[in-house]
Amino acid sequence: MAWTFALNAECGDRETHARDLARHFDGWPAGVFSSAGAWWCGVAPEGLSPNGAHTDEEAAAMTAAGRRLYWLLRIAPPVYRYALAGIQTDRFRSYDELMAEKDLTIFPGLVVAEDIWIRTGKRAEFSDFAPGYRWLPYRGESRR
Template identity: 45%
Template sequence: MFQDIDDNWWCRVCPSGVSEIGIEAPDSAYLMTELGILLYQHLRSAPAFRYALVGLEVDEFRTFEELLDESPKLSFPGLVLSDTTWQSIKSPPTFRSFSSGYVWQPYEGEIYKPLTVSPVLKEQMNRLLVT
């Protein structure tokens, strides 16, 4: 846990035995999605919070203010907001109930993208794009 420059508290969870460099295969996408679901289950009974996001590289928002600045175009599957936070950004209809006092944009899981992890496939695609 750590605190940022605006006094927000952050928690990173990095289970042992799970890739630290991203999703390299379909089975790691499955495992990380399963872990994501478990974390969301725990969030339902967590102490009060303003917002939460589970996934890889979820640090899209460095501060609470940045979250508020993004509010007109919020589209982050898995983003959980307290009702108060949701109301402060004019209650976008893209959110639905998560638990008592919270709404969310439902989590979609983690995705394996072969073209981003395989140099061979990436080269084949690059050749296809030039022809």
């Protein structure tokens, strides 16, 4: 089983939003898929271990890719509702599952639209990310 590192962003019920976001990541392997009634944009950098981070070098490479992906997401069109980079984030949570989650702080790197942040309790651990978005700062990957 592959343990792919990627950034995945949920774009609601608009396929065009997911495609617009994928285009923003020009030069990166980006794709669009549908899951649980929502459209997602996934960006999976090439050249990273398909088996997770088993060495310090693999973790460092994934962390560098994650930081770059978040930087690009910060300047992306505001067409997504939430996003997360890491290993196996392609089916992270449906919107309803995310909204039902009691403690979103267990997902370092989670970026949420301002309305999600408000509706889930305005947790102080979230900080500004981009206009209209809040996030739990990304800590990077570690050896597993």
